[in-house]
Amino acid sequence: MITVISGTNREGNVSVSVAQTVLELLTNSKVDAQLLDLRKLPVDFAFRNDVFGNPDPGFSAIASQFVGNADKFVFVVPEYNGSIPGVCKAFIDAVWPEQFKGKKAALIGLSSGRAGNVRGLDHLTNILNYLQVAVQPMKTSINHIDKHLNEDGFLEDERILMTIQQELAKLVEF
Amino acid sequence: MITVISGTNREGNVSVSVAQTVLELLTNSKVDAQLLDLRKLPVDFAFRNDVFGNPDPGFSAIASQFVGNADKFVFVVPEYNGSIPGVCKAFIDAVWPEQFKGKKAALIGLSSGRAGNVRGLDHLTNILNYLQVAVQPMKTSINHIDKHLNEDGFLEDERILMTIQQELAKLVEF
Amino acid sequence: MITVISGTNREGNVSVSVAQTVLELLTNSKVDAQLLDLRKLPVDFAFRNDVFGNPDPGFSAIASQFVGNADKFVFVVPEYNGSIPGVCKAFIDAVWPEQFKGKKAALIGLSSGRAGNVRGLDHLTNILNYLQVAVQPMKTSINHIDKHLNEDGFLEDERILMTIQQELAKLVEF
Amino acid sequence: MITVISGTNREGNVSVSVAQTVLELLTNSKVDAQLLDLRKLPVDFAFRNDVFGNPDPGFSAIASQFVGNADKFVFVVPEYNGSIPGVCKAFIDAVWPEQFKGKKAALIGLSSGRAGNVRGLDHLTNILNYLQVAVQPMKTSINHIDKHLNEDGFLEDERILMTIQQELAKLVEF
Numbered sequence: 001m002i003t004v005i006s007g008t009n010r011e012g013n014v015s016v017s018v019a020q021t022v023l024e025l026l027t028n029s030k031v032d033a034q035l036l037d038l039r040k041l042p043v044d045f046a047f048r049n050d051v052f053g054n055p056d057p058g059f060s061a062i063a064s065q066f067v068g069n070a071d072k073f074v075f076v077v078p079e080y081n082g083s084i085p086g087v088c089k090a091f092i093d094a095v096w097p098e099q100f101k102g103k104k105a106a107l108i109g110l111s112s113g114r115a116g117n118v119r120g121l122d123h124l125t126n127i128l129n130y131l132q133v134a135v136q137p138m139k140t141s142i143n144h145i146d147k148h149l150n151e152d153g154f155l156e157d158e159r160i161l162m163t164i165q166q167e168l169a170k171l172v173e174f
Numbered sequence: 175m176i177t178v179i180s181g182t183n184r185e186g187n188v189s190v191s192v193a194q195t196v197l198e199l200l201t202n203s204k205v206d207a208q209l210l211d212l213r214k215l216p217v218d219f220a221f222r223n224d225v226f227g228n229p230d231p232g233f234s235a236i237a238s239q240f241v242g243n244a245d246k247f248v249f250v251v252p253e254y255n256g257s258i259p260g261v262c263k264a265f266i267d268a269v270w271p272e273q274f275k276g277k278k279a280a281l282i283g284l285s286s287g288r289a290g291n292v293r294g295l296d297h298l299t300n301i302l303n304y305l306q307v308a309v310q311p312m313k314t315s316i317n318h319i320d321k322h323l324n325e326d327g328f329l330e331d332e333r334i335l336m337t338i339q340q341e342l343a344k345l346v347e348f
Numbered sequence: 349m350i351t352v353i354s355g356t357n358r359e360g361n362v363s364v365s366v367a368q369t370v371l372e373l374l375t376n377s378k379v380d381a382q383l384l385d386l387r388k389l390p391v392d393f394a395f396r397n398d399v400f401g402n403p404d405p406g407f408s409a410i411a412s413q414f415v416g417n418a419d420k421f422v423f424v425v426p427e428y429n430g431s432i433p434g435v436c437k438a439f440i441d442a443v444w445p446e447q448f449k450g451k452k453a454a455l456i457g458l459s460s461g462r463a464g465n466v467r468g469l470d471h472l473t474n475i476l477n478y479l480q481v482a483v484q485p486m487k488t489s490i491n492h493i494d495k496h497l498n499e500d501g502f503l504e505d506e507r508i509l510m511t512i513q514q515e516l517a518k519l520v521e522f
Numbered sequence: 523m524i525t526v527i528s529g530t531n532r533e534g535n536v537s538v539s540v541a542q543t544v545l546e547l548l549t550n551s552k553v554d555a556q557l558l559d560l561r562k563l564p565v566d567f568a569f570r571n572d573v574f575g576n577p578d579p580g581f582s583a584i585a586s587q588f589v590g591n592a593d594k595f596v597f598v599v600p601e602y603n604g605s606i607p608g609v610c611k612a613f614i615d616a617v618w619p620e621q622f623k624g625k626k627a628a629l630i631g632l633s634s635g636r637a638g639n640v641r642g643l644d645h646l647t648n649i650l651n652y653l654q655v656a657v658q659p660m661k662t663s664i665n666h667i668d669k670h671l672n673e674d675g676f677l678e679d680e681r682i683l684m685t686i687q688q689e690l691a692k693l694v695e696f
Contacts, residue, residue, distance in 0.1 A: 010226050043218035046261050052184050082304030082466075083297060086267045087220050090260025097255070114491055115463045118430075119470055122648045123257060123297050129647060129659040130256030134696070137651040143462055174656070256640075288665055289637045292604075296641055299477060300470045303485040308522070311477040317636060348482070358574050392565035394609050400532050430652030431645060434615045435568050438608025445603070471605060471645050478604030 002026055002033040002171070003070040007077035007088040009038040014145055015110055017153045019076040022108070025165055026074075031172060036066040038087055046087075049094035063095045072171060073105040073133070075124060078145075079117035084124050092127060100131040106171040108164065109141040116141025136174045138167050176200055176207040176345070177244040181251035181262040183212040188319055189284055191327045193250040196282070199339055200248075205346060210240040212261055220261075223268035237269045246345060247279040247307070249298060252319075253291035258298050266301060274305040280345040282338065283315040290315025310348045312341050350374055350381040350519070351418040355425035355436040357386040362493055363458055365501045367424040370456070373513055374422075379520060384414040386435055394435075397442035411443045420519060421453040421481070423472060426493075427465035432472050440475060448479040454519040456512065457489040464489025484522045486515050524548055524555045524693070525592040529599035529610040531560040536667055537632055539675045541598040543683070544630070547690055548596075558588040560609055568609075571616035585617045594693060595627040595655070597646060600667075601639035606646050614649065622653040628693040630686065631663040638663025658696045660689050 004026070006019035016037050026033035042048070042056045049055050050063055067073075077084045092100075105128055109117030118141050125135045140163050142148060148157040155161060178200070180193035190211050200207035216222070216230045223229050224237055241247075251258045266274075279302050283291030292315050299309045314337050316322060322331040329335060352374070354367035364385050374381035390396070390404045397403050398411055415421075425432045440448075453476055457465030466489050473483045488511050490496060496505040503509060526548070528541035538559050548555035564570070564578045571577050572585055589595075599606045614622075627650055631639030640663050647657045662685050664670060670679040677683060 009221060043221040046220050046264065047183060047217040080267045081263075081271070081301050083263065083301050086260050086262070086264025088260070089255075089257065090220065090264050093254045093260045115466050115489075118463050119300065119466055122467060122470075122644075125647060125651060126293065126644045127255050127257050129657065129661070132659050134656065134659050135651065137654050137656050139651070141463075289640050289663075292637050292641055293644060296470075296474045296644075299473060303473060303483065303487070306485050308482065308485050309477065311480050311482050313477070315637075357569060391569040394568050394612065395531060395565040428615045429611075429619070429649050431611065431649050434608050434610070434612030436608070437603075437605065438568065438612050441602045441608045467648065474641065475603050475605050 001070045002031060002072040002074060003066045004033060004035045004074045004076065006035065006037045007075055008085045009041065009087050013078065014149060014153065015076045015078050017149070018108065018110060018155055021155050022074055022076060022164060022168065025168055034066065036062070038091060041091065045094055046090045050096050051094055059094070063099060067095050067099040071103050073103065074108065074168070074171065075105060076108045076110065077117060077120055077124060079109065079111040079113070079115065079120050082119050084120040089127065097131055100133050102132055104134045104136065104171065104174050106136040106167055107139045108167070109139065110145045111143050112145060114143045116143035134174070136167070136171050138170050140164050140167050175244045176205060176246040176248060177240045178207060178209045178248045178250065180209065180211045181249055182259045183215065183261050187252065188323060188327065189250045189252050191323070192282065192284060192329055195329050196248050196250060196338060196342065199342055208240065210236070212265060215265065219268055220264045224270050225268055233268070237273060241269050241273040245277055247277065248282065248342070248345065249279060250282045250284065251291060251294055251298060253283065253285040253287070253289065253294050256293050258294040263301065271305055274307050276306055278308045278310065278345065278348050280310040280341055281313045282341070283313065284319045285317050286319060288317045290317035308348070310341070310345050312344050314338050314341050349418045350379060350420045350422060351414045352381060352383045352422045353424065354383065354385045355423055356433045357389065357435050361426065362497060362501065363424045363426050365497070366456065366458060366490070366503055369503050370422050370424060370512060370516065373516055382414065384410070386439060389439065393442055394438045398444050399442055407442070411447060415443050415447040419451055421451065422456065422516070422519065423453060424456045424458065425465060425468055425472060427457065427459040427461070427463065427468050430467050432468040437475065445479055448481050450480055452482045452484065452519065452522050454484040454515055455487045456515070457487065458493045459491050460493060462491045464491035482522070484515070484519050486518050488512050488515050523592045524553060524594040524596060525588045526555060526557045526596045526598065528557065528559045529597055530607045531563065531609050535600065536671060536675065537598045537600050539671070540630065540632060540677055543677050544596050544598060544686060544690065547687055553694060556588065558584070560613060563613065567616055568612045572618050573616055581616070585621060589617050589621040593625055595625065596630065596690070596693065597627060598630045598632065599639060599642055599646060601631065601633040601635070601637065601642050604641050606642040611649065619653055622655050624654055626656045626658065626693065626696050628658040628689055629661045630689070631661065632667045633665050634668060636665045638665035656696070658689070658693050660692050662686050662689050
């Protein structure tokens with residue numbers, strides 16, 4: 001089971017639309033996959049969670065379903081202040097490390113600017129490696145993301161879609 | 175005005191006690207200083223804030239007092255999963271970038287293990303530089319933090335206290 | 349005295365032409381400045397140097413003139429394999445740390461691709477901070493560098509030149 | 523074929539002794555392995571190489587034997603100025619990227635200080651991922667390396683040897 005994580009909770013974010021595209025590409029290829037949209041987290045999860053204590057049962061259920069039950073992850077992460085969103089790291093911090101350990105991940109970075117969140121993907125790689133998650137080295141960085149979305153807010157740039165498709169194929173084999 | 179930021183909201187964390195020591199060292203040296211304990215943030219601040227929208231007035235007041243009104247910062251940050259706490263980055267993401275821009279910071283890392291959060295300080299340096307905050311290059315890393323606290327939970331290792339004192343003196347001149 | 353370091357020794361590199369432009373901008377502003385072109389290093393400097401032992405006198409003279417006698421640096425560094433050139437780090441490793449300590453630097457990144465070496469600038473910031481060199485947080489990243497050079501191989505994009513000018517002004521005040 | 527790379531060329535370095543121990547552990551487990559000691563590189567390799575041009579035939583033979591013919595790598599890297607040795611990155615820059623692409627690596631960090639080169643391993647991970655080399659997430663960091671060597675200069679700390687053994691087993695399966 002692959003969990004696609006849309007790595008921000010900001011309203012109107014485009015990461016979730018890219019994450020939905022990733023989900024479709026996986027399910028079209030007959031791969032079991034599910035989407036975790038960080039907007040669905042309990043709003044106080046950073047204060048009440050599995051690691052810090054007093055977890056909302058809703059949070060624990062999410063951690064269990066989307067991390068514990070998965071064996072691979074695709075993180076779709078926008079660039080906030082030169083790194084990954086704090087909320088994405090706060091989510092990782094809130095889950096028992098054992099639920100991540102020994103699993104595998106692929107990373108996709110987005111930015112409105114030109115660097116496509118390459119720095120954030122570096123940080124996230126190091127964080128995941130710390131948790132004993134192997135990171136597939138092909139990583140897609142999409143810069144100027146707004147230029148690549150169609151009227152409905154979905155990715156339709158063929159070249160980018162093919163790159164993501166290739167990265168997902170590598171994750172499946174990884 | 176220097177704001178000392180205790181960079182985690184976990185109950186029973188030791189960063190806040192180190193941050194209180196930093197505050198005392200500054201006020202003893204007649205430097206205007208105040209302490210921001212991230213446990214005092216509204217529990218839903220990662221979902222409602224100045225940047226994402228619909229901010230709790232309590233959050234905006236905190237951002238204004240502790241970031242907008244300060245010209246320097248001391249970040250006291252424990253190591254969570256090989257980096258800074260997600261909640262600390264989520265706080266930075268939640269504040270208007272203009273409130274950080276052009277200011278200065280000193281960093282202190284803590285870890286229960288041996289590396290003293292040197293990786294987290296690297297990440298935080300890059301994030302702050304992105305926000306046009308200059309980082310004072312002398313950074314104190316305290317490893318095996320639990321061994322350096324007295325019965326009341328405060329730092330009493332003379333060597334570490336002198337190192338922090340020296341770092342603070344450099345921040346004041348920076 | 350500001351030393352502008354052209355951070356690669358590859359023949360036909362464009363960093364040296366950007367470094368020459370930086371030198372001119374500084375001298376036009378009546379700032380004392382000199383250029384260190386890493387192509388001028390003894391070809392065996394990575395094996396014989398001040399730190400490793402058996403230094404070529406030519407190397408020691410370069411280290412002394414361009415590091416020891418300078419109080420500020422501008423590093424112009426292209427992106428090689430997602431970071432700074434190895435030769436640039438090898439040069440830093442070959443110089444006595446005391447010759448860098450307590451000084452200040454500004455960084456300019458170049459890439460033929462789109463990210464403008466933002467990752468390399470992050471790595472270099474962390475390395476310089478380790479050596480107690482303060483890094484000015486405004487950093488210019490020039491991507492697609494080849495599109496911004498004129499027929500003679502010099503930068504002539506007005507917007508980039510103004511950004512560099514602004515970064516240099518900040519370094520002078522830093 | 524696994525190539526163990528001793529990541530520095532400094533005379534009297536301890537990385538090469540750790541690399542020899544790694545080589546022995548691999549060959550004792552009937553794994554094909556060879557050792558590349560960076561002290562054996564042509565002293566001018568950073569100026570004459572496969573990528574920069576005018577390569578010494580000796581260098582090309584080394585690149586071909588130790589990178590081209592290997593499918594996995596173990597990098598043993600000491601901490602120099604908060605990162606990997608410049609000479610190690612210069613070696614990576616000097617080899618055709620195609621010779622690294624699609625391969626796998628495990629990393630071992632050393633330091634005389636307490637952090638065990640965790641920062642350098644982060645940088646090296648990002649550099650290798652850039653080259654499409656997958657990095658095994660378990661990474662051994664050996665701090666205070668001098669305390670762990672016997673009179674003959676070899677590692678004899680049982681706990682560390684078992685950790686390395688475990689990391690190598692993971693690399694073989696990776």
